[in-house]
Amino acid sequence: MSAVGREHPRLEGPDKVTGAARYAVEYPVDGVAYGWVVPAAATRGRITRVDVAPALAVPGVLDVLHHGNAPRLTPGVDDTLFLLQEPTVHYRGEYVAVVVADSLEAAREGARLVRIDYDTQPHSTVLSEHHPGLYRPDTVNPGYPTDTTDGDFDAGFAAAEVRLDATYRTPAYHNNPMEPHATTAQWRNGRLLVHDSTQGSTPVQATLAQLFGLPPEAVRVVAEHVGGGFGSKGAAKAPVVLAALAARQVDRPVRLALTRQQLFGPLGYRTPTIQRVRLGADADGRIAAICHDAISQTSGVHEFAEQTAVYTRSMYAGRHRRTTHRLARLDVPTPFWMRAPGECPGAYALESALDELASACGVDPVELRIRNDVTVDPDSGQPFSSRNLVACLREGARRFDWADRDPTPGVRRLGRWLIGTGVAGSSYPARSRAAAAAATAAPDGTFEVRINATDIGTGARTALWQVAADALEVPADRITIRIGDSDLPPAGVAGGSMGTASWSWAVIRACQGLRDRLRHVPGAAVPADGLTVEASTADEVRAQRPLARYAYGAHFVQVRVDADTGEIRVDRMLGMFAVGRVVNPSTARSQLIGGMTMGLSMALHEEGLLDERYGDWVNHDLATYHVSACADIERIEAYWLPEEDPELNPAGVKGIGEIGIVGSAAAVANAVHHATGVRVRDLPIRLDKLLDRLPAG
């Protein structure tokens, strides 16, 4: 019986429930010192003086690193990581010094006492559609065209029987993995060893080697257990560089963990967005013209362009199409990836607009989406490898008892509660990236499979082990899987929902190669030192047929809204997905409901509130930046359709880390509208935005 498709508890489960699993700053290290970061108190300007004397006077403080004394880094590698090299301050909160001490207490006390003077310059920190500096970036993340056009949108829109023109706004969102970014760095004989909280230690190894002018093999990056990332640990980030600098400066191993407050901004966040969506349709809701104009922000350090409108390019029909992206370069930290960058905020806008169009046309919103399904990708003109959006909508609607729904908003009451339901579509690209893996057979009949995959909580370790069992055709308990170490065969980050797709491909090829070799060993005798086959998927991945590859889903949500206070509670979330083959149903379900919950959180709770005077977030902790808690999740279900897609990768997986969040906020917002008749187009839907607009009891 195949291992893939069967529920299996996480391999590292016992370690995680006993406290034995070690995260980045939890490894025993002799003579370790502690680093504490000092954030800039100016928004834009130059450091004119750093007074380290009061900090150095604290017993236990070893040194204070700043631009005037820190070891030099190679310029031009990554501008966000060119830390402690120049007196320039690009945004408030930028890390401008590090105090190193014998103890955490002394380091923290020292950091409080570092005195920095600044020459400040005027700054611009507020995103608006009227910002004079709006510009068109060359591409949007991770390399999409900035604008697209097909047909004649303006004419198509003008001629449409039903027109919708609405602007949706999302605030800054902060990833907030439970483990703040942290690193232990140690130099030994010119070699650098770091334990880092990262989504991928192969790229961190490469970046550190470049920054410190070392050959890659002189850098080892270990990330055995990682306390979440959600994109914010998707590349080398400041702590790993600062810890390595500090360790070199004081010639001792250094642990550097950021505080929760220090996470809000400098490590990336989801940009605020302003999105204008225009839909022109016939009276039956068939879209003829579709346009999505997205505005977001970037920083003066590095350009990051969220691909907000890309979702609209391939999702629904429309002969006349246009998408655009514009950026404002502000004196703020650089935005970065947060779970489904682009698709997540973009789907909130488009799937809300579809709900508004359904209301305007008097068409059921599930039916409206079905009517606007497509058979080829409207963006590329390519066929889909598989597209089961309609099946997700139909099966989800059946499970949710959608058929009996009265579309009238604001009319269902249960005591003091107004009840409503909402739907949204969902989609996320199914990509693969090259990776390498090795498989070794031992004479005792056991196997070891090695790949530098990272398990940030996705269940990748367990999924790859299951995949390896099937590829080797041996019971899984004879296999050991090793991941999370740059000494292992190189592989890409856990990101873009392509971890399992990419890594399993390499694991399967290595295991198949080993099986073939074993078949040809005389007497099937494995030599004493084992038999190893290493495989890379670079050629195969490059040779993939050009097809539109996407996972799909449909979200169904029921909310209740207090008719007097506007309090919103989510009774039920149901997600129906088509994500290719599912390797481990239990960990897959966890990822999907995790994404859906983050969408609920986005719709109702999360909001980075900017202090316009400084360009920094006021609510930079978990008491004031609200994320969903246990009591917020009452009933949540995730299901998937059986889906076989031979055009993906040998494991047939599409990736499930992100699709759960795509569209889920729109489904909540649509349900709130159905409950109350109030359409809130700027997230989050706080009760004060409903309060004076609720239907009279």
Next chain:
Amino acid sequence: MRESAKPTEDGWSSTVTLTVNGTGHNLTLDNRTTLLDALRERLALTGSKKGCDHGQCGSCTVLLDGRRVKSCLILAVTLDGRTVVTVEGLADPTGLSPLQAAFVAHDAFQCGYCTPGQLCSARGMLDEVARGWPSAVTGDLTAPVELTDAEVRERMSGNLCRCAAYPNIVAAIRDAAAAR
């Protein structure tokens, strides 16, 4: 009456006796050291996690004399003579405790970083329920508390999980509670 911590000559530190997971420790600690940092940095008990260091996330939850507390909010030198149980002390002599086993079986975590706090919090919470302590969602304040999903959700909301394993956490806790 408990003996109080003894300040050392440098004025920065004090000597305290702590019992952690059944083992007595005589420690000289910087007065500014939180219980969490004493556990992690002095006793190498890194199971207790530092998610926010401000009592806002619950990752550092441990049991202090049997009650759940956020170890990042307590200075260790105030705990002379007290007894602490961390996630490392939750297992039964024969293996995982029913609560730990239920967390594994229900996939009640993903990244695992909030998990030690969830487990200690759940252990403390079940004792609170057994003692009849009501919560904000308890209907009848005089009757014994019935451990419903709503009760578990309410009582566990001081422990954030960004991976959002919440429904699995609730299921695991109810499973373990039923087996008690």
